[in-house]
Amino acid sequence: MIFDTITSDVWVPTTAPGHHYLYNHSASSTYQANGSYFNSPYVAGILSGDVLRIGDLELSGQFFGEATDTSRENPSAKFDGFFGLGFDATSQALVETPLHHMMHQGALDRKMFSVYIGRNGNPGELMLEGYDSNWFKGELIYMNTASPVAWDVWLDKIQVGGLSISDGTAVTTSTMAVFVFGLSEKVSRFAEKLGGKEELPGSGVYSIDCAADPPDVTFVVDGHPFSISKVDYILPIMDEKCLLAFVGGIPSWILGTAVLRKFYTVFDMDGKAPRIGLAMAT
Missing domain, CATH: 2.40.70.10 (Acid Proteases)
Incomplete structure (x- = not known):
């Protein structure tokens, strides 16, 4: 499952x-x-x-x-x-x-679970009641959810190579979705900054040269910066053709595994309000 x-x-x-x-x-x-x-x-x-x-x-x-x-x-x-x-x-x-x-x-005993999405040859892991510090380095950064009934947090802005796109809306985490989904106009701005080209007009899907060397993408979430590199967001689909892991066309943001694979994620309901904790995955 x-x-x-x-x-x-x-x-x-x-x-x-x-x-x-x-x-x-x-x-x-x-x-x-x-x-x-x-x-x-x-x-x-x-x-x-x-x-x-x-x-x-x-x-x-x-x-x-x-x-x-x-x-x-x-x-x-x-x-x-x-x-x-x-x-x-x-x-x-x-x-x-x-x-x-x-x-x-x-x-x-504890109302929490944590997710490690497989990387570097390691299998993924879902842990109930706590978290496994073997799968991350540094400290967990916790953020209260934007809604009491969803695993979402506040997205302040997205930064790409000198371009800063302000947002101020909630972004939902998804351990199933591979891509990062968002508003067409905002996705197109930073996709073009990365060198992506829209596959078909209005499709919201962007291809990129697999050998390209675009900058990191930083999501500033609840005041905390979380960056992913080209290794995380350039997805090979066939010989010499890759896709960007950013897709436009929906009215709200969804952070898929292109982002979450880089971070060990704790989903905590043990306190007064739900919160999400992120730390760099090993």
Whole structure:
């Protein structure tokens, strides 16, 4: 399954070509029927309940989506469902998320989780109840979320080679999305500064010479600068052709793994208000 901080629901496929694992509720002695219809941007189906196991943790009576329609999902995707790490208030299925369910059952001593996105040959890691300091260097920098029901923070500005683009809006973190998505006008300004060329007019997708040497891109978030280099944001797609990991065309900002891969990220709900901590990943 793929873990994502921008969504709140869990769904698993029941029938889909190309998937390695499918859920079959008729083979489960702990299955709980619900039958309510659910619809997400990726799949649709019915709600069901069953035992959910994550590592050594076992969670009974967790409701999730049985995806019977996966026509909107990429058939070549290398995962067998979604595990949302968002908040109850944003659940499209209108059910308690697994994380909050664990908290209410007392399965978690600390209301936090942390994410290391695989890099330098290391596998990725999701850690519940805390963080692993082996995966980062320096101190964690914490920022309160912009919303009490989303893993987002305030984006002050973006700096690229002398160009500074002010923003002042919330940016949402996504451990699933590869790209950084944003407003077309603002993305086009710094994409052009990096030497990118829009693939098709209005597409918001920018190509770049793989041998280019553009400057770092710095996101100033809640007063703290976080920089990524060309190694992070130039994505090879074929021989001698690369894409910039910045895509325009949506009304709000989403920081995908092009940024988050460089930083160990802690998602903390243990205090009075949710907060996100970032430190340079090893």
